[in-house]
Amino acid sequence: MSCCNDYSRTELLRNAAAAAGGAIPEPDSRMPVPAGSSLSRRSFLLRSAGVALSVYGATRLELPAIEAAVAEAAAGPPQPVLVSIFLSGGIDPLSVLAPVGDPVYRKLRPTLALGEAEGTGFAEDGRLRWHPAAAGLSTLHSEGKVSVLPGVGYDHPDQSHFNSRHFWEVGALDRQLRTGWMGRYLDRTGTPDNPLQGICFDGRLAPALAAAKVPVATVSGDGRFDLNTPGVWSEMSGWMHDTLASLGARHASSRDAGLRQAGAVTAQATSLVRVLKPFGGKNLVVPPDYPKQDAGNMPRSLSSLAAMIAAGLPIRCVAITGYGGYDTHDDQPADLEKGLKAVSSSLLAFQRDLEARGVADRVLTQVWSEFGRRGEENGSLGTDHGAAGVGFLIGTRVRGTMIGEYPGLDRLDEDGNLRATSDFRGVYCGLLEQWLGTDAGAVIPEAARFARPALLK
Amino acid sequence: MSTGGLARSPIASPRLRSRFIVPAEATRRRRRRARARRSRIPVYHGRFGVEQAERLLWRAGFGPRPGEAKRLARKGLDDAVRSLTRPGSERLSGPSPRDDDGRPLAPEDAYGHAQLWWLDRMVRTRRPLVERMALVWHDWFATSNEGVGSARLMIRQNKLFRRLALRSFEDLLREVTRDPAMLIWLSGSGSTKEAPNENYARELMELFTLGAARGYSERDVREQARALTGFEHEWDDNLGPVSFHFEHDNHDSGVKRVFGERGRFDWRDTCRLCLTNSNHPSFFVTKLWSYFIPTPPSKRTRSALERLYVAGDYEVRPLVEAILRHPAFYEGPRMVKPPIVHIAGMLRALGRGVDTEAWVWLSDGAGQQLFYPPDVAGWDDNLWLDTSTWRGRWIATVFALQDELLQPGKAPLLPEESASAAVDRALSFWGDPTISRSTRTALVAFAERCRTGADRPWKKDAYPLLCQNALRMMIATSPDLQAA
Numbered sequence: 001m002s003c004c005n006d007y008s009r010t011e012l013l014r015n016a017a018a019a020a021g022g023a024i025p026e027p028d029s030r031m032p033v034p035a036g037s038s039l040s041r042r043s044f045l046l047r048s049a050g051v052a053l054s055v056y057g058a059t060r061l062e063l064p065a066i067e068a069a070v071a072e073a074a075a076g077p078p079q080p081v082l083v084s085i086f087l088s089g090g091i092d093p094l095s096v097l098a099p100v101g102d103p104v105y106r107k108l109r110p111t112l113a114l115g116e117a118e119g120t121g122f123a124e125d126g127r128l129r130w131h132p133a134a135a136g137l138s139t140l141h142s143e144g145k146v147s148v149l150p151g152v153g154y155d156h157p158d159q160s161h162f163n164s165r166h167f168w169e170v171g172a173l174d175r176q177l178r179t180g181w182m183g184r185y186l187d188r189t190g191t192p193d194n195p196l197q198g199i200c201f202d203g204r205l206a207p208a209l210a211a212a213k214v215p216v217a218t219v220s221g222d223g224r225f226d227l228n229t230p231g232v233w234s235e236m237s238g239w240m241h242d243t244l245a246s247l248g249a250r251h252a253s254s255r256d257a258g259l260r261q262a263g264a265v266t267a268q269a270t271s272l273v274r275v276l277k278p279f280g281g282k283n284l285v286v287p288p289d290y291p292k293q294d295a296g297n298m299p300r301s302l303s304s305l306a307a308m309i310a311a312g313l314p315i316r317c318v319a320i321t322g323y324g325g326y327d328t329h330d331d332q333p334a335d336l337e338k339g340l341k342a343v344s345s346s347l348l349a350f351q352r353d354l355e356a357r358g359v360a361d362r363v364l365t366q367v368w369s370e371f372g373r374r375g376e377e378n379g380s381l382g383t384d385h386g387a388a389g390v391g392f393l394i395g396t397r398v399r400g401t402m403i404g405e406y407p408g409l410d411r412l413d414e415d416g417n418l419r420a421t422s423d424f425r426g427v428y429c430g431l432l433e434q435w436l437g438t439d440a441g442a443v444i445p446e447a448a449r450f451a452r453p454a455l456l457k
Numbered sequence: 458m459s460t461g462g463l464a465r466s467p468i469a470s471p472r473l474r475s476r477f478i479v480p481a482e483a484t485r486r487r488r489r490r491a492r493a494r495r496s497r498i499p500v501y502h503g504r505f506g507v508e509q510a511e512r513l514l515w516r517a518g519f520g521p522r523p524g525e526a527k528r529l530a531r532k533g534l535d536d537a538v539r540s541l542t543r544p545g546s547e548r549l550s551g552p553s554p555r556d557d558d559g560r561p562l563a564p565e566d567a568y569g570h571a572q573l574w575w576l577d578r579m580v581r582t583r584r585p586l587v588e589r590m591a592l593v594w595h596d597w598f599a600t601s602n603e604g605v606g607s608a609r610l611m612i613r614q615n616k617l618f619r620r621l622a623l624r625s626f627e628d629l630l631r632e633v634t635r636d637p638a639m640l641i642w643l644s645g646s647g648s649t650k651e652a653p654n655e656n657y658a659r660e661l662m663e664l665f666t667l668g669a670a671r672g673y674s675e676r677d678v679r680e681q682a683r684a685l686t687g688f689e690h691e692w693d694d695n696l697g698p699v700s701f702h703f704e705h706d707n708h709d710s711g712v713k714r715v716f717g718e719r720g721r722f723d724w725r726d727t728c729r730l731c732l733t734n735s736n737h738p739s740f741f742v743t744k745l746w747s748y749f750i751p752t753p754p755s756k757r758t759r760s761a762l763e764r765l766y767v768a769g770d771y772e773v774r775p776l777v778e779a780i781l782r783h784p785a786f787y788e789g790p791r792m793v794k795p796p797i798v799h800i801a802g803m804l805r806a807l808g809r810g811v812d813t814e815a816w817v818w819l820s821d822g823a824g825q826q827l828f829y830p831p832d833v834a835g836w837d838d839n840l841w842l843d844t845s846t847w848r849g850r851w852i853a854t855v856f857a858l859q860d861e862l863l864q865p866g867k868a869p870l871l872p873e874e875s876a877s878a879a880v881d882r883a884l885s886f887w888g889d890p891t892i893s894r895s896t897r898t899a900l901v902a903f904a905e906r907c908r909t910g911a912d913r914p915w916k917k918d919a920y921p922l923l924c925q926n927a928l929r930m931m932i933a934t935s936p937d938l939q940a941a
Contacts, residue, residue: 162832162833175669176669178837195844200845203822203845203846203849204824204840204843204845204846205840205843205845210840216843217843217844217845218843218844218845218846219844219845220822220845220848225848227848227851228852228855229851229855229926229927229930230855230859230862230926231858231862231863231864231922231923231926231927232923232926232927232930233923235910236907236910236920236923236924236927239903239906239907239910239927240903240927240930240931242903243899243900243902243903243931244931244934246899247895247896247899247900247931247935247936248936250895250896250899251893251895251896251936251937254936256790256791256940257751257790257791258751258790258791258792258793258940258941259790259791259893259936259937259940261793261842261940262791262793262842262936262939262940263936265842265843265844265847266847266934266935266936266939268844268847269844269845269847269848269851272844273848
């Protein structure tokens with residue numbers, strides 16, 4: 001394996017791809033055998049990354065620019081990957097990590113409080129217990145792979161879902177900012193033709209990934225990336241994809257801004273169909289650790305992501321909306337348990353998946369919600385919008401200790417909400433500097449204002 | 458209505474003013490001439506052919522029916538624009554909408570049917586600009602059923618947008634302010650003098666009338682919120698929210714100070730104060746312009762539009778006419794079509810009615826669910842296309858064509874023809890839309906590959922049919938047809 005770095009790397013990629021999304025697709029019979037100099041280095045790498053390339057005829061010896069760029073980026077040294085998981089609605093921190101040892105807890109939560117023996121204890125703070133549905137997170141925490149943020153938020157908290165989520169997405173308390181914090185990171189460090197550098201599995205762009213200069217990809221969360229077209233078969237499908245890619249590329253350099261945008265996306269979308277084919281649809285085999293049901297798209301999204309990372313696809317930032325709705329104004333116990341169980345067990349399975357593929361050291365997962373919930377329950381078996389909330393950093397490389405302390409129910413703010421003991425912008429700065437290795441000052445407005453917690457081991 | 462506020466207002470409604478002041482005939486004529494000179498808005502004088510007519514139909518409607526662009530082009534620019542801005546009475550034409558079981562829609566009751574109901578209007582309307590303006594106002598006053606939770610109220614609001622589509626923005630703003638769906642969406646209902654809710658007051662100025670951080674302060678937000686107090690509604694277990702009304706006891710009738718003006722303002726004053734704020738006309742004309750033309754208006758055009766707007770008592774129709782006749786409309790770059798416009802346009806071109814509920818999830822996959830804008834700022838036109846929503850448009854196109862597939866063995870054989878003729882055949886299937894030369898070149902190369910690739914007897918019969926299927930897909934999803 002040491003005779004040639006390119007070879008050993010491509011072999012690794014090939015093995016990873018084979019283990020990942022099922023088998024590498026059958027080579028097209030018209031393709032020359034990848035031996036010696038009959039294929040360029042770039043196309044060879046790409047092929048070996050498990051990418052179904054169909055190069056037809058003599059008219060297209062050059063790979064389309066996007067696929068070439070993906071191959072180019074895949075050939076570079078492995079890069080750290082940041083996965084952002086959003087829990088929509090404002091998950092209740094006082095249920096995820098219940099402060100059963102806080103004397104005020106039962107007064108504020110007479111019907112919702114977790115029992116003193118429910119779930120598992122939280123080793124770092126004897127007052128807290130993990131919700132039973134968070135067993136997956138508890139397991140990872142006991143292995144030192146979870147850093148808990150028990151009171152993450154910001155000053156002068158905004159209790160509108162829209163505003164607070166927007167602040168988190170853009171990485172600043174700025175209602176006008178239109179690029180996401182990960183998007184600006186990619187603008188700074190990404191390349192102009194590799195859409196996979198930022199990928200969102202929600203079927204549309206996550207605002208956190210909105211970039212101003214570089215392309216990012218969005219894919220369907222159901223693990224289907226194909227362009228199924230009834231009435232078009234056999235070799236003609238390949239010709240059609242070629243034509244779409246070339247149509248897109250022709251217009252991507254148009255002087256007309258509208259055509260240019262439509263052209264660029266056409267080229268990117270059709271390239272992704274080819275690049276992602278091994279990781280979706282029937283080629284995707286979801287490992288048995290993932291929840292089989294009641295977890296929405298999360299198992300398919302995360303398992304295809306793990307396969308893509310293991311195959312060496314040049315992914316840097318990922319956005320996925322987690323399963324469940326956490327705006328639990330009523331019926332909180334049932335709704336929270338259902339969502340938290342799905343998310344927690346999916347995240348455990350994802351971590352195991354990454355470990356089994358040997359890429360766990362390259363991936364850090366950040367879990368967040370737009371805010372926490374009111375200290376006091378509301379009388380409809382639920383809780384209203386709060387301020388500071390709970391978040392997690394997950395991975396083999398995270399420190400595994402709390403970031404900020406548990407804020408305590410004896411010192412709530414004037415609205416009866418938890419006070420922040422860590423600022424999400426400081427966490428972003430830490431992720432940018434310590435995990436992604438870039439200057440946070442160029443990405444997060446007023447970055448110098450925020451203390452950076454130590455995030456990694 | 459608080460008389461104090463009106464009397465102190467430096468600019469009472471121009472409509473009111475003109476009722477009381479009658480200048481001499483000569484003065485009036487002189488003023489009219491001066492106004493005409495000042496508000497001269499450039500008009501497009503270039504060629505008005507099929508291509509220009511297509512752009513007009515896509516941006517001021519939902520695309521041409523077969524032959525429609527040609528007919529419109531023959532009218533010339535002025536008459537073409539007038540036919541859109543001053544249409545006859547509505548006559549929906551084409552097959553009436555059906556659900557998956559072939560039954561009529563139940564827009565207020567069945568899930569997704571409200572969306573289908575509106576999509577059907579877009580497909581069958583003979584007043585496309587009116588319908589398009591309803592979509593503009595839906596985006597402008599972006600109200601989501603996510604927060605309203607009542608298809609009945611969303612449809613009621615939609616009918617308001619349609620009724621006042623090209624009329625007075627003053628009337629529209631007032632009606633929207635007390636519209637039930639809006640009262641729920643932005644927390645106007647239940648806002649009382651004891652606890653005024655700032656939600657509507659803030660968005661009214663930031664998103665609907667003035668623009669972010671333009672001409673108002675946080676104090677104005679709080680004071681306007683006080684003026685807006687008093688609306689409430691009741692709850693009916695069967696119907697949901699009902700009996701929306703203004704409850705004087707819940708209204709804060711004290712003196713407020715808004716934009717430096719003092720008075721016992723109420724909700725009507727709030728609307729008037731926003732309209733007469735000096736930052737409103739520039740905000741209004743620029744935002745309205747942006748729905749039709751992707752590049753901002755020149756300063757001169759903008760000022761002229763502002764004057765037209767104010768002098769015309771906030772009437773929308775003259776502004777839209779000026780925008781649709783402006784050179785920038787025809788000479789500037791293309792605009793990416795909103796997904797629902799793309800979908801409605803395909804159905805119009807095919808003469809197909811709304812006959813499946815699939816359009817609900819298909820339009821969502823393409824990035825636009827009617828009655829569910831992503832937030833109160835509406836849809837972001839720069840974000841229509843990404844790799845996933847592009848695929849969503851592809852899937853929607855597959856569905857649009859599902860009854861038109863040419864299947865080898867079933868469909869009649871096609872005559873042997875050149876690659877160029879095969880492309881023409883597929884274009885004519887879609888009503889002969891104009892496509893760029895480079896798109897045509899790529900499609901002809903594809904058709905040629907299909908021709909030369911048919912190297913077995915079975916392929917000679919089957920490939921021309923498969924080729925047509927593929928060409929139809931590629932035409933409808935080409936950059937040319939995604940942006941108009």
